[in-house]
Amino acid sequence: MLTFQQIHDLVTFDGGSDLVLSTYLNLTPDRQIRRTYRVAFEDLVRQLEETISGEQRAALAREAERVRQYLEAALPPGRGVAVFSCAPRGLWEAISLPVVVGESIYLGRRPYVRPLLDVLDEYERYAVALVDKEKARLFTVYLGEIEEHTLVVDPVPGKHDEGGWSQANYQRHHEAHVYWHLKRVADELSALLRRRPFDRLVLAGPEEATSELRRLLPRPLRQRLVATFPAELFASPAEILDRTLAIEREVEREEDAHLVERLIETATARGLAVLGFAATLEAVWTGGVHQLVVADGLEHSGSECPGCARLSLDVPASCPVCQDHPQALSDVIERVIERTLEEGGAVKSVMGSAADRLRERGEGIGAFLRYAVG
Numbered sequence: 001m002l003t004f005q006q007i008h009d010l011v012t013f014d015g016g017s018d019l020v021l022s023t024y025l026n027l028t029p030d031r032q033i034r035r036t037y038r039v040a041f042e043d044l045v046r047q048l049e050e051t052i053s054g055e056q057r058a059a060l061a062r063e064a065e066r067v068r069q070y071l072e073a074a075l076p077p078g079r080g081v082a083v084f085s086c087a088p089r090g091l092w093e094a095i096s097l098p099v100v101v102g103e104s105i106y107l108g109r110r111p112y113v114r115p116l117l118d119v120l121d122e123y124e125r126y127a128v129a130l131v132d133k134e135k136a137r138l139f140t141v142y143l144g145e146i147e148e149h150t151l152v153v154d155p156v157p158g159k160h161d162e163g164g165w166s167q168a169n170y171q172r173h174h175e176a177h178v179y180w181h182l183k184r185v186a187d188e189l190s191a192l193l194r195r196r197p198f199d200r201l202v203l204a205g206p207e208e209a210t211s212e213l214r215r216l217l218p219r220p221l222r223q224r225l226v227a228t229f230p231a232e233l234f235a236s237p238a239e240i241l242d243r244t245l246a247i248e249r250e251v252e253r254e255e256d257a258h259l260v261e262r263l264i265e266t267a268t269a270r271g272l273a274v275l276g277f278a279a280t281l282e283a284v285w286t287g288g289v290h291q292l293v294v295a296d297g298l299e300h301s302g303s304e305c306p307g308c309a310r311l312s313l314d315v316p317a318s319c320p321v322c323q324d325h326p327q328a329l330s331d332v333i334e335r336v337i338e339r340t341l342e343e344g345g346a347v348k349s350v351m352g353s354a355a356d357r358l359r360e361r362g363e364g365i366g367a368f369l370r371y372a373v374g
């Protein structure tokens with residue numbers, strides 16, 4: 001499973017003169033048949049090979065052979081795999097991804113981690129409580145996978161067992177029982193939150209059960225509640241997963257939109273935020289980025305100065321700050337992301353209409369700052 005530590009280790013890895021090969025492959029069922037992901041890999045290698053020469057080709061041949069052996073050995077688990085290899089520096093990391101990624105290959109000084117970050121970013125940890133009046137099933141959903149945890153069963157006594165009870169008495173008894181059951185579900189959810197912290201909570205089941213449970217949720221759970229949907233208690237985990245992933249996408253889109261609006265407002269009011277390439281590169285250079293916000297897929301060529309680490313959209317013959325010779329980068333945005341993470345800042349990649357809005361108002365990039373710059 002993908003962890004923040006793995007990402008951190010990859011982000012801070014620098015191969016120097018030794019190049020790192022980063023490979024992303026899909027392992028969807030059509031790819032697994034006759035293991036055609038190996039063919040896909042060879043195609044990517046061939047395409048990359050045509051664009052490079054000399055030492056780069058030698059490095060590609062060396063690292064591609066390691067990846068090839070790994071792919072030959074066995075089918076990697078998961079729906080996607082990310083492989084990072086730099087033999088001279090002892091780097092080998094094969095990360096199974098439970099989600100499909102865009103297939104790509106990169107050769108460079110550093111591991112290409114942007115697609116991995118997008119995976120982490122897109123998926124929060126969700127808990128789902130599927131309830132009715134006498135049973136409950138608790139699930140967690142993370143990175144596109146569902147796990148079932150707890151079954152709570154508090155059978156409501158049958159009407160026929162309560163001989164001699166008046167209808168009114170039975171009704172009170174029944175309601176008390178349902179209340180007690182749902183209170184217990186809320187307690188189990190609190191226990192799950194402590195044991196396996198989650199970001200969001202979803203309730204599912206007949207409306208009368210979910211609305212009663214919602215009233216009984218303590219504050220930490222209520223704050224995490226994002227949606228409720230009707231479902232039968234015997235719904236399959238696959239069904240619950242589908243509904244939860246749809247909710248997750250919706251929540252993510254709304255959050256992206258809010259974040260971009262807040263960024264634009266703060267920058268426009270000259271608060272602790274900047275918009276656009278020039279101001280963002282400047283903020284990254286001074287280490288002042290608290291959170292970088294970037295439109296999904298944004299790329300721009302540029303350069304980085306080895307002397308003073310200044311980032312630029314062009315490649316000046318000599319650095320205006322320290323007169324050193326900046327190195328050309330095919331994608332300076334990738335470095336902007338890496339440098340932000342190295343400095344302890346956060347990175348948020350936004351999609352859809354939020355990305356369009358950010359492109360329209362800030363060239364697709366901006367940042368919240370730790371302190372005022374300039």
Ligand SMILES: [Zn+2]
Nearest residue numbers: 305308319322
């Ligand atoms: Zn410089």
